[in-house]
Amino acid sequence: xxxxxxxxxxxxxxxxxxxxxxxxxxxxxxxxxxxxxxxxxxxxxxxxxxxxxxxxxxxxxxxxxxxxxxxxxxxxxxxxxxxxxxxxxxxxxxxxxxxxxxxxxxxx
Amino acid sequence: xxxxxxxxxxxxxxxxxxxxxxxxxxxxxxxxxxxxxxxxxxxxxxxxxxxxxxxxxxxxxxxxxxxxxxxxxxxxxxxxxxxxxxxxxxxxxxxxxxxxxxxxxxxxxxxxxxxxxxxxxxxxxxxxxxxxxxxxxxxxxxxxxxxxxxxxxxxxxxxxxxxxxxxxxxxxxxxxxxxxxxxxxxxxxxxxxxxxxxxxxxxxxxxxxxxxxx
Numbered sequence: 001x002x003x004x005x006x007x008x009x010x011x012x013x014x015x016x017x018x019x020x021x022x023x024x025x026x027x028x029x030x031x032x033x034x035x036x037x038x039x040x041x042x043x044x045x046x047x048x049x050x051x052x053x054x055x056x057x058x059x060x061x062x063x064x065x066x067x068x069x070x071x072x073x074x075x076x077x078x079x080x081x082x083x084x085x086x087x088x089x090x091x092x093x094x095x096x097x098x099x100x101x102x103x104x105x106x107x108x
Numbered sequence: 109x110x111x112x113x114x115x116x117x118x119x120x121x122x123x124x125x126x127x128x129x130x131x132x133x134x135x136x137x138x139x140x141x142x143x144x145x146x147x148x149x150x151x152x153x154x155x156x157x158x159x160x161x162x163x164x165x166x167x168x169x170x171x172x173x174x175x176x177x178x179x180x181x182x183x184x185x186x187x188x189x190x191x192x193x194x195x196x197x198x199x200x201x202x203x204x205x206x207x208x209x210x211x212x213x214x215x216x217x218x219x220x221x222x223x224x225x226x227x228x229x230x231x232x233x234x235x236x237x238x239x240x241x242x243x244x245x246x247x248x249x250x251x252x253x254x255x256x257x258x259x260x261x262x263x264x265x266x267x268x269x270x271x272x273x274x275x276x277x278x279x280x281x282x283x284x285x286x287x288x289x290x291x292x293x294x295x296x297x298x299x300x301x302x303x304x305x306x307x308x309x310x311x312x313x314x315x316x317x318x319x320x321x322x
Contacts, residue, residue, distance in 0.1 A: 024135070026136075026139060029135075041162035041166070042132075042136060042162060043159065043164070043165060043167055046128070047166035047167050062130070062131065066138075068109060068137070068138050068141050069135070069138050072131065072137065073130040073134065074135070075128075075131035
């Protein structure tokens with residue numbers, strides 16, 4: 001990866017990692033809301049999941065649905081080796097950007 | 109199990125790509141159930157409608173963001189409404205717009221910019237051409253059709269306009285209503301295709317410039 005992932009993409013990817021086997025659309029949305037500390041629209045989550053999958057950072061599979069969703073299948077997401085590498089790079093890059101700066105910053 | 113509004117579910121299914129037609133409506137059905145249980149049915153309906161609109165914009169292949177056809181249709185409709193407001197609604201409300209060459213230039217400038225934008229945001233040269241042509245077709249086609257209807261509905265007012273009287277005398281028709289309608293239909297059939305070709309060229313040009321810049 002040559003570019004650092006955006007905060008939203010990182011939240012989604014870390015959410016998928018944290019959820020493990022339970023990482024389907026709605027669960028990822030709730031996890032991302034918690035991580036970002038704000039409401040997130042379902043459209044933004046699905047667009048991001050689609051993009052990350054197209055970039056090869058995620059893989060997905062369909063599985064059986066439940067009664068609460070009218071028996072409709074769930075799409076489960078899993079982070080790929082490329083996704084893990086991208087998260088690691090982003091984390092390293094952020095640490096590099098902040099190195100030498102005392103945090104939280106105070107006014108001069 | 110509580111079900112989301114049927115119209116919203118149908119809209120959601122229509123706009124999603126086949127691969128998402130099970131999983132995304134299923135996820136939203138779960139969310140609807142949670143919202144209905146904690147906030148009541150009305151707020152759950154509103155939440156659902158908001159999510160559907162968000163998906164329409166961000167995810168759907170039919171979104172103006174992803175489809176030059178939808179983008180062209182939306183921009184064309186916006187322009188058609190603008191043309192009708194300035195040419196029909198404001199005169200009916202007796203609001204007078206400044207009539208000058210500068211005002212005309214401004215109007216055509218807006219038309220140009222909208223067509224260029226449609227071409228700019230389309231994906232690929234073919235889409236840019238299609239978007240430019242579609243914007244022009246819908247904007248001017250709708251405006252022309254509406255003028256035909258409006259001139260027929262308000263014929264008693266229209267027939268007193270000097271240019272319409274002159275048009276009637278030059279036409280050779282026995283009925284003034286027929287003369288006015290036929291001149292508009294003639295413009296629709298002859299001028300609109302030319303405008304659409306120009307719009308498509310302009311959209312394509314915008315697409316080419318974007319490709320060269322990036």
